[in-house]
Amino acid sequence: MAAPQFEVPKLTGFIDVPSIKEGATAHVKSFPASAPIQEAIGFPGSLVEDWHDKAIAKMGDLLGRYRSLRVFMDACVHCGACTDKCHYYIGTADPKNMPVARQELMRSVYRRHFTFAGKYFPSLVGAQDLTEELLQDWYKYYYQCSECRRCSVYCPYGIDTAEVTMAGREILDTVGIGQKYTNEIMGKLHRIGNNLGLPGPALEDTLLGLEEDIFDATGVPVKLPLDAEGAEVMLVTPSADFFSEPHVESLIGYAKVFHAAGIKWTLSSKASEAGNFGMFIGSYDNMRRAAMRIRDAALDLGVKRIVVGECGHAWRVAYSFWNTLTGVGHGGEDAFSKQLQQQLDPNYPAPQHICEFTYDLIQQGKLKFDKSLNDHRTITFHDSCNVARGSRMGDMPGGQFVIPREVIKAVANNFYDMQEGTINEATFCCGGGGGLLTDDLMEIRVKGALPRMEAFNNVVQDKQVNFLALICAICKAQFTKVVPYYGFDMSMIGGVHQLVATAILLEVPEETAQESVASDD
Amino acid sequence: MSLLTVLFACMFYAATALLVFGLFFKIRSYARTPAPLKIPTTPAPTTKTGVVLRMTREVTLFESLFKSNKWIWLFGYMFHAALLLVVLRHLRYFTEPVWFWVDIVQPFGIYAGFAMVAGLGGLWARRFLVDRVRYISTPSDHLILALLVAIGITGLGMKFVAHTDIIAVKEFMLGLMVFDLQPLPADPVLLVHLTLVALLMTIFPISKLLHAPGIFFSPTRNQTDDPRDRRHISAWAAKLESGASSKSEA
Secondary structure, three states: OOOOOOOOOOOOOOOOOOOOOOOOOOOOOOOEOOHHHHHHOOOOOOOOOOHHHHHHHHHHHHHHHOHHHHHHHHHOOOOOOOOOOOHHHHHHOOHHHOHHHHHHHHHHHHHHHHOHHHHHOHHHHOOOOOOHHHHHHHHHHHOOOOOOOHHHHHOOOOOOHHHHHHHHHHHHHHOOOOEHHHHHHHHHHHHHOOOOOOOHHHHHHHHHHHHHHHHHHHOOOOOOOEOOOOOOEEEEOOOHHHHOOOHHHHHHHHHHHHHHHOOOEEEOOOOOOOOOOOOOOOOHHHHHHHHHHHHHHHHHHOOOEEEEOOOHHHHHHHHHHHHHHHOOOOOOOOHHHHHHHOOOOOOOOOOEEHHHHHHHHHHOOOOOEOHHHHOOOOEEEOOOHHHHHHOOOOOOOOHHHHHHHHHHHHHOOOEOOOOOOOOHHHOOOOOOOOOOOOHHHHHHHHHHOHHHHHHHHHHHHHHOOOEEEEOOHHHHHHHHHHHHHHOOOHHHEEEHHHHHHHHEOOOOOHHHHHHHHHHHO | OOHHHHHHHHHHHHHHHHHHHHHHHHHHHHHHOOOOOOOOOOOOOOOHHHHHHHHHHHHHHOHHHHHHOHHHHHHHHHHHHHHHHHHHHHHHHOOOOOOHHHHHHHHHHHHHHHHHHHHHHHHHHHHHHOHHHHHHOOHHHHHHHHHHHHHHHHHHHHHHOOOOOHHHHHHHHHHHHOOOOOOOOOOHHHHHHHHHHHHHHHHHHHOHHHHHHHHHHOHHHHOOOOOOOOOOOOHHHHHHHOOOOOOOOO
């Protein structure tokens, strides 16, 4: 790994709120999207000539479409409650990373064009024109926000910076300024079906390879079926689960759970991706298009249940938005959603999270574990932001905090939570979510991870924790890359279902056992 | 009828009209703007009753602010609770006979005036003392605090320093409400107090004071967490489905 071009924060044992340093990350800017990348997802290829008027018109359009944006533009009183809540502010000290200041980049323009006070007394209320310089600030700072919504927990009016960031990015995309990383991935998803651009045959090969690996390790013929029509469950998981470490360990875990429970399941080559970067850029159209692929696959394969793998924002989109976007869920009275409802089994929530799925099986006593197989691990759990603050598991508020922890405790003996105020709804983001998981933003990723690293380091020191359990593909990719900067080993990072995979007891079929004895001779 | 009386009467009619119509149009625009996606900040209530309870805790206890920052909560709560008592106390100038509970509120309302100014002082001090809050403060943030403090001090001034002819003020107010103008005493402290109140009413619908109605429309706080059980779809989003009741063309 190349030496970092920036100063890596030192761990102190405390999460300190820094004094402001203006412009501290004004130089951190992700690579812009090229024309083909932009055009592939329906945006202009480069900055359009009448960008100013088009941007203001788009802002007006969004203000008319999203109550969140309209209310949030008016309701802020600059009280300061959010100023010390953002992990990027804590890590960088750049005041424009304070949620209120990030929102103000847009609010100042909103005031100028859409309010009486801003039109007639701009300097009094902090209204300003959208200059090219300000537009560049939007591009920088709206891509230094992971849309983790921590600030929205603490705002007395529930103002959600993620909504403002999404609107900012959507306006930028509309005038031709896009981010390479996010928009390229959206294009790949539409074209090929997953974020990594894996074609069907490559996927099939990978799954066969994994089946062999599992058989070699356990002697159990665990299957990872692809496009199996008539399966009960379709699993949709982040495509990183097929190739990246440690993600693939969780995929093995899901497969073992399905095998042990005897439930027929399948992956889909058409819907081989759970991630939906359309949310990151606030694009309802792109988000809907990405979600429709999954609905179509479910209809094609005739499955009765849809289960989502370990991916944070995918779970938010699935849990909170799929029903709206595509009718995957219950209670739709329209023909559009009824079609799928006739097929889906009403006894299960649609969609269901893999942790909910495994937890239910554990409750029913359908899975057997040897917890001591995880005794070499002392585990802590990171609540991923989109799961913690944007979605739910189970049927009670806060189920998303309880269920993954219960799964971990069912498969392992040594579990410790990180300190209060850094977990559950107060969780700190990994620093790489929301379209920031790109090497050109490494500085903001490392610095943004600071509060999480402090809390993690404290349990490493006090409880000898050596495993950070995750349920998000972005968290996994971010942490494996970032923890070495803080002096930790990347092997400390892994999935919740990796722990399940380690402890689960599978019955070795008699014939297989005999075969392996025979082959030993 | 003195020119002063007519002037202040007109001022209050204008301020009231701007407040009422301004708020009406703002609230209408919030209510009419669709909320196309379910975005409650979780853990969120799963029932409507739960949402009502959550919102009640927010507006009566400032629950989220309490979680955020104890100083802002303390000063903010002090100011708002005191303001409420002060406003209730002032009902005696607008009602005849005075409701019994307004009588009970009187002593609390009087001392709440001090708490109100103290709370505002604390909030204002933060705008100078905390570098992060200093960075985000605009001139209007300071001016609104100045306006509220000045209203509080002139009010306290009339109670504790230079009494005004409160009987006459009440007659003026009661008359104002039935379009029967009664003379307003030409007491400078009173005139400043009333002018500032009218100014506050005027800027309410065009300033950050919109946080008061805004909170009730905040989707992160007022939505039910039930997206898997109930389909939630806005009119503009439903249009995307026209002709797409079967599979998409992906």
